[in-house]
Amino acid sequence: MDDTKVSEIRQMIIRHKRWDRLFALLGLCAMILGVLTLTVLFADLLIDGAHRIGVDFFTSFPSRKPESAGILSAFVGTCLVMLVTVVTAVPLGVAAAVYLEEYAPRNWMTDLIEINVSNLAGVPSIIYGLLALGLFVYALDFGQSILSAGLTLALLILPMVIVATRESIRAVPGSIREAAYAVGATKWQTVSSHVLPYSTGGILTGVIIGLARAIGETAPIITIGALTFIAFLPPAPIMAEAPFISFEWLFAPFTVMPIQMFNWLSRPEEAFQSNAAAAGVILIAMTLAMNALAIWLRYRYRKRIKW
């Protein structure tokens, strides 16, 4: 090859690499913009609220005096509502996804259901709130309770759980299914001992991402009528005397973290703003902790599976 041709090729590569660098720079800027905004937001909340975060803040009920107000009832409310949400959304969502992927006949009905499940994930949360107000609060008479709120948020994240479960079920290769069927397994044996165990990581990730969204939802909870000022805890689920387990807490009135924040934000006193910021920090920390858990679980489950 003569020299002119080689130098032409080099020139061309230099020209092409310019675009490489340009794009890398653009991407870096976009990334910094996103991360920086979040960091500043979090730091701002932290600066405003840090002095309020302490043991007292977690163990006190809301109060008229900002310095003695805490998030006990909201924190407990959030945890209990999430519990109801998980217990309802996971079995329903996973079972629905398994049916759609493994059992449902491939026809236009299934296609229609699949499209609509994805659409449901995009329905605004306030619509779920309205549905829940009519269905859970009035028609089923669950009242403005933890049960109603948990079921509402379960509906909200159900499409996410279904979509995540289907994606991870689909990631199980056909050759593994065929291997199970080839030794004489039934569909259920194949699903229960192979398909579901191998997709657990993906399912858990989907569930936790869904919960991380649900934990911050305010609109549907306000719609079903959560109280904004709660200075008591729901009845304990465990009792000293028989039958030892009580489900009364399901029907207790409640408040949750975002509503407590909203309540504090709407007060005129400056000091309550710090409380709201502190509650915000804790809410973000809870969300981040859940996402971290999701990442860890995914790592743990995928470590032993290679395909």
Added chain:
Amino acid sequence: MLNIPKANLSTRNSGSSPEPTHLKAEVQQLNFYYSNGFHALKNINLALAEHQATALIGPSGCGKSTFLRCFNRMHDLYPNNRYQGKIIMHPDNTDILGPKVDPIEVRMRISMVFQKPNPFPKSIYENVAYGLRVRGLRRRSMIDDKVEQALRSAALWEEVKNRLNDLAFNLSGGQQQRLCIARALATDPEILLFDEPTSALDPIATASIEELIHELKTKVTILIVTHNMQQAARVSDYTAFMHIGDLVEFGDTDQIFTNPRQKRTEDYITGRYG
């Protein structure tokens, strides 16, 4: 189209065994249509001799894997595939393609080893034990025995006996394929199907699998699909040559490779196409 009469096989004395060969299965007028209407198998007639290896050869897309997968009703896993004709299994004369026969029952009697090793992402032990667990076996000691037996038959026991709880993925490709053979053997199948079992393996692993197939003939009847003609010549007693859904020629492996009766067979084995 040449159809070897069944009598040819049933009365024939095998070179290696002194006893007359019995039939394990007979394929009668088998047609197969995929869900898109593709007519993949056309009027196949063939017999499998008990405790012998029968090889299916032919160019890609000739239907040899499709044919193999009829034997354990794998096509039933996907909607709208259609069989026509019969595969009669002896000695009970069950038509395994019959509408009243449960495909699961068929798969319990006929095991399969796939082209690409496909162990479950579980331990070596659990991979072999799965077929037994599916059959409801619970006694640990019994499962232990069967697992060891199967691993020995698959010539893998010595290599894995000290690490049965290791993940199957940590084995080499050839070991994984032998593990899949052990999984297929653990349930004492009557027929063992091999779908190009060595196409993903190196020559040494291939040689060990071929040797294994040779040994397994004492226990099971073998039907093997291969695109490697030397392999067919090495491991099989009978060979069937297929071309675009037709069974062109079926006979003794020696005869097929040294003295093919059909022009198409000759062209293929001499490398004129394929």
